[in-house]
Amino acid sequence: MQCVNSFLGICFVPVTSTASIFGFKDFISALALLIIIYTISDVRYRFRIAVSPTPLYKISYWLIALIGFGTLLTDIWISEKWLVPNILISAAIWQGILAALFLGLVITWMHYAFIKPTIFGRNNYYQYAQELYRIVLKGSETELPIIAHELAYSAESLVTFAAGLNKAKTEAKDKLKPCAEGYANDMLLLIANRKLCRHIVASSPITAIRFLDAVAESKAFHVPIGLFAKNVSTEAIQNKDSSLYHEDDGYNSGLLGYIKPLSQALYGNYKLVEALQNHSPLDIDYKSVWAWNADQFEAYCRAVQMTLKNYLDDGHWGQHSYVLTGALGNIHETCNRAIWDIKKSDDDYVGDAWHRLDAGVDFIKNSINAIDQLKPQPEARTLRIHHRERNRLMNEDFYDRLAEAMFKIIHSAALIDGPSDKAWSIHHNSVWGDFFGLSNEGRAWKIVQFKLRRLLYDEIQSIESSPNYKNARLLGICLNVMGLKMGKRSGYGRDCAALKAVILALTQRNYLHLRQVNTEIADACLIGGITFDADQSRLVKTYAKGLRPEPDREYLLLQQPAELKGSASHFL
Incomplete structure (x- = not known):
């Protein structure tokens, strides 16, 4: 192409390219689409972008500014057919560079958002x-x-x-x-x-x-x-x-x-x-x-x-x-x-x-x-x-x-x-x-x-x-579940036979004495089917009646207490 002007040995020629590889309109459309995708994207991907080891938001801001002004200026330059240096970088190559920068930015976002999620590390x-x-x-x-x-x-x-x-x-x-x-x-x-x-x-x-x-x-x-x-x-x-x-x-x-x-x-x-x-x-x-x-x-x-x-x-x-x-x-x-x-x-x-x-x-x-x-x-x-x-x-x-x-x-x-x-x-x-x-x-x-x-x-x-x-x-x-009558030490209840024997003996020796010194505590021993027969000085265990005319009962005769010395301090 014939040189129109020369400066410092560099030849300047008018832009003759009419084909637009990546113009300002393309940039605006792509940017709008990118913003929409980011806006409606899941919080998962926004989190991944935010925690990326590179300052992706800052880089994106400056790259978008550079690409936007670059495509706008390129379209104006081509439309006005202003002179450009007659060197290897043509208008098409320049637009391709801007498009590559934008594509690289998108790929970087996709890499951190989808391909390799960012994890906690020393860099981030x-x-x-x-x-x-x-x-x-x-x-x-x-x-x-x-x-x-x-x-x-x-x-x-x-x-x-x-x-x-x-x-x-x-x-x-x-x-x-x-x-x-x-x-x-x-x-x-x-x-x-x-x-x-x-x-x-x-x-x-x-x-x-x-x-x-x-x-x-x-x-x-x-x-x-x-x-x-x-x-x-x-x-x-x-x-x-x-x-x-x-x-x-x-x-x-x-x-x-x-x-x-x-x-x-x-x-x-x-x-x-x-x-x-x-x-x-x-x-x-x-x-x-x-x-x-x-x-x-x-x-x-x-x-x-x-x-x-x-x-x-x-x-x-x-x-x-x-x-x-x-x-x-x-x-x-x-x-x-x-x-x-x-x-x-x-x-x-x-x-x-x-x-x-x-x-x-x-x-x-x-x-x-x-x-x-x-x-x-x-x-x-x-x-x-x-x-x-x-x-x-x-x-x-x-x-x-x-x-x-x-x-x-x-x-x-x-x-x-x-x-x-x-x-x-x-x-x-x-x-x-x-x-x-x-x-x-x-x-x-x-x-x-x-x-x-x-x-x-x-x-x-x-x-x-x-x-x-x-x-x-x-x-x-213990009296309610084991009963008041000492039976065989084999079969059901054999694991508690010894305990039952000592408890029945202890009750026979001490219950009437306990009623004399503290009736309320003595009554606390009477639970379930256990009652006290004061006339006969015995405890009575009454079982469920079921279909029988009279319920089964067991009795434990109680020993009369020894003569109390002074007061009930021995028990209390």
């Missing part, structure tokens, strides 16, 4: 923390379920960085500056938000599984994952449509019932659960425990059973478990509250409180059966519980914990003093019969029953020196 820890904090603080019901799932990608990375915080503090010569390790530690606390945990349980249990598995695999038990595990566990039990309720058994739930992915991650690793202690998934706040219905309490019992099984299978019997002891406390306390609810209600064997009591008693039975299945079975440290020893925890084991829980449930059951059929259903059918049933023949059962009998005897025999409502009620429930 600040952006990640800020964006996650903003979303959790906002608390949108539509955004949190999506972010709950998105967190699963960064689970391993967050745990790994948080585990290295102590090392980073050690290596820091002066004050520790903001770093990925510190932000990761804070993020593990941030995801423990109750509202976020509720959405994790409802829509993305895989997130909880990945976080807990990452902690278990790396054995980073010191990272602050405990509150997250506790809140996820609380929400999983409260939400009766959570995965926890669809993993109860394989027969009803299929493959997930056999694998139990969420249950195993939360409760299947005893070392993890024990390391978390006060923030373990079994350490549920008492307000939540008190609000549970029977189904929720049963789910909690299954969870504790899973931790106990791993505790037994991995050979931790010699280690005192604070978490399992606390969980067992929750269980027997819930049983106690259930018995109190039964006492106040008119439900006959079908109410929610009855089912809660059954779930707690079944847990204790299943726990003892699990110990019975161990090969070899663990030995008991001691055959009685020393309550007054300062270091008694060192001399006790889980046998003692189970016996104490059974003892407390029996004592609570004694609160049901009538009517006689209701008392019998609680005393014998729901509690005593399960603890001393004929099917309980294993060695572990023998050990726990021995400890339980000893606890009952120690408490009841104290009525001779310090009568109170506790030992009086325990005496009453």
